[in-house]
Amino acid sequence: MPRARRIVLGGLALLALLAFPLVFTLPFPRHLMITIFLYAMLAQAWNLLAGYCGQISLGHAVFFGTGAYTSTILVNQLGVTPWAGMLVGAVLAIALSQAIGYPVFRLRGHYFAIATIAVGEIVQTLMINWDWAGGARGLFVPMKRPDSVVNFQFHDSKQTYYYIALGLLLLALWITRRTERSRTGYYFRAIREDQDAAASLGIPVTRYKQRAMALSAGLTALGGTFYAQYILFIDPESVLPLSLSILICLVAVLGGVGTLWGPVIGAAILVPLSEGTRIYLGGTGKALDLLIYGALIMLISVIQPGGIMALAQRGRRRTG
Amino acid sequence: MRGRLPAVTVEVLLQGVVSGLMMGFVYALIAAGLSLIFGLMEIVNFAHGEFLMLAMFATFWAWALWRLDPLVSLPLTAGVLFLLGIATYHGLIRWILAAPMLAQIFATFGLAIFLRSLAQALWGVDFHLVKDPWVQGRVSLGGLFIGLPQLVASVGALVAFVFLNWFIGRTETGLALQATAQDRQAASLMGIDTDRMFALGWGIGSACVGVAGALLAIFFYIFPDVGSTFALMAYVTVALGGFGNVPGTLAAGVVVGLVEVLGGLLIAPALKYVAVFLIYLVVVLWRPQGLFGRF
């Protein structure tokens, strides 16, 4: 597609997204879009590490939880605004990611993946048993009215949440785009393709893996704080479970890892599907929605492992 | 840490060692199937826990419908799982052999979700137990109590494990499997039908889990989610022993079983899984390919 046309289409899409909450004023449509934005953003963050740099982490919920817990604890204990808590959370997540990466990046392939699962499980179990941080009971963010940006709580309407979520997604996209085109991105891809060859070319492999990890973790943590301020309740089961880590990957895989728009597409499909099947099929206790979910994931993996983006590219090449 | 925990006596510790050892053999058998499959085609079957669950259900239904004791229906269950493994290979895995690792992971993940929901849709969420199996009760050795079902399960797992190793190491088919695992191309040049080997690998790996499931069903409760609790232990066991190293999973299984119980006794029951995962991390950081793995 010629560049000019792409820019125009992109601009229209952006306008449509900005105008969405003005047209759809009920909470549920907005909630749906917010959820799509959040998952797209988390998947994009994960994509940086796994898609571009080839390090498949199955424990990313750790960073999400770090963001959520940090800002919530700071709000509850020190009355600090969640925005500051968000930044602190991101910094902590980055620090944690470096601490994890240092030993774990020595591992490869499946060993690495299982090590990330192990780390995730350890953190979740520890948080369950850490009473000061809420333990299994979780933490509530007390409702504060009236709505205020400083308090990062909006109860009269979801509109502001919508724009913040959209903003976070755009941030993630921007960071990914810039990384994609930079030397860092080039190194990431080299590491992904063949780590040893990259090393022999003089690329400081571990340093760049850590860099990918830092970017990824920081972004994910931002999403965690958003979640905490949106739902106003967090516990280990909702912000640290393995199932969340898997879900984040799933979104990216469905759309296409290693691509800029893959995570967005993945979220745009998976979130309505998940909500729709639960609402229309879930009430019977027969888990029909999960059945369809599982079948779909299998189908995608088989038909087009490169995700939707790869399907698109294949189509384009054929007509091109 | 909260909670008041009394000091642990030698008796309690010894009991823990015995229990951990027995459970370890079961973990080893479950993990062996995984390791076998991985060794052949470098794919981790993330639906392994669900295969275990299906094996347990198969055992349960054989008992509920035809009054077959788990030990009697064991060969049947193993056979059913064998077929399931082959079907999975032909229906799903064959299509993703060349796909990136991520797609392979998610293919079997999707299968896991699918099977779990299918079980819930078909059989509901209730817990089921095989009542009055042939093997029940316990024996007392010294001050130690050994549940007979657990003993049978662990001995059974050990026997199956040894048999598996014999099969891989001593039979022609087993050697063909090994050859395929080591070098796919060379094996096919030697006239080995690699596609058939892969299917066979899946079949045998699943049959292992079938045996494990039948044995567990003697004393464990059965419900659609039961696989997930065992699966994590199995993945850690495989990775600990070294992906692709079947004999290695025995030692790894024992380690996991022991750490689980002893970690619970010595640190705190709430943290016993932390102990297991920490041991895993420590071991692979020292030896990135697992205790016995090859890269």
Next chain:
Amino acid sequence: MIYRVIALLSLASVLALTSQPALAQAPKEVVIGVLYPLSGPVAQVGIDSVNAVKLVTEMINSGGSSLNLPLGKTAGLPGLGGAKIRLVIVDHQGKPDVGQSEAERLITQEKVHALFGAYFSSVTATASQVAERYGVPFLNAESSSPGLTDRGFKWFFRTSPHDGHFSVAMFDFMKDLEKRRNLKIKTLGIMHEDTLFGVDSAKVQEELAKKYGYDVAVKMAYRAKTTNLEAEVGKLKASNPDVFLPTSYTSDAFLFVKTAKNLDYNPKLLIAQNAGWTDPTFLTEMGKDAEGHITRAPFSIDLANKKPMIKPVNELFKKLKDNPGGRDISDVPARAFTGFMTLADAINRAKSVTPEEVRKALAATNIPAEQLIMPWGGVKFDEKGQNTGVRAILLQVQKGAYATIYPFELAAADVVYPMPAWKDRK
């Protein structure tokens, strides 16, 4: 090309989900949103509870019942000219964030007049927060975390006892047993699963232990849905408390009993916090192994001796078309039955579906004991929304069935103490 297809598909699905036609609300209809876990490991409890709610709805809508319940004699709600109740049932999958968004969707799109649910204390917490924000009545019939009513919400009402009440009953029982049988209880062992339910329960038990003068010899948390309780039972054997107090959901209760049997752990007295220990499958699957276990409960079928209405209600419950297994009404669905009846009664007395009217009617609720299937003193809410008429009972498994053993005035059987040791069971 494919981009466009995908964009269109996504847009279409988003629109399909979001543009629910605002249902023309027939004035003759009361819409109630019902939230329960209908998938996952505790789905059966959710299904049973939804069935109980459906039973109440059917009874009210069709009328002609001769039972002494607040409603059901005439068709529909007489205070609203015979208006019928319509349910909108959702599955929250046990997740607090799903509960929250579903509650909001029910209020803003399905336009429900009240919310009912949700079993898990964590989901009830977030869902009721939404109700509080929108000013919609939320009636909870079975979540047991005391914190839910401590929030001082205006729109939240709970008919069920909470863990505080249950635990007090357990400790009163221990004291009374000591007097009756002339024995001395000194040490307690507390074991709880590590979710909100277990943690809250253990906390209350620890506090009460101090108040009642018992020593907690061992207190431990364990990972819910664990595969192995050997370490835990090992510790229990080592410390050998006089009374063992477990808090577990179903799978862990099963595992515990089997492990205790294997390791020959024989507590003299075991008093459980309901949940897994009163799951209908517990008795059927455990058989003789369950003998002697005591559990707190708000309800038991054998109370039919003292509360004859239980029998016909149970018969109706068993015949429901969504209850193909003919399951008996058990603890949680019985509480759902009672809670939903309370809600309907309030709406009826309000003679309106305006939220504030319903709320006032709820606050003024006063259902006498004879109109309940629960062994309570009645339904009357305090200023925090907690029913003050609650009473917990204790059940013991005797000869394969639950027998009410406490309070002694309601008891159908005498307590078996100590619990039979494994080697003495036939």
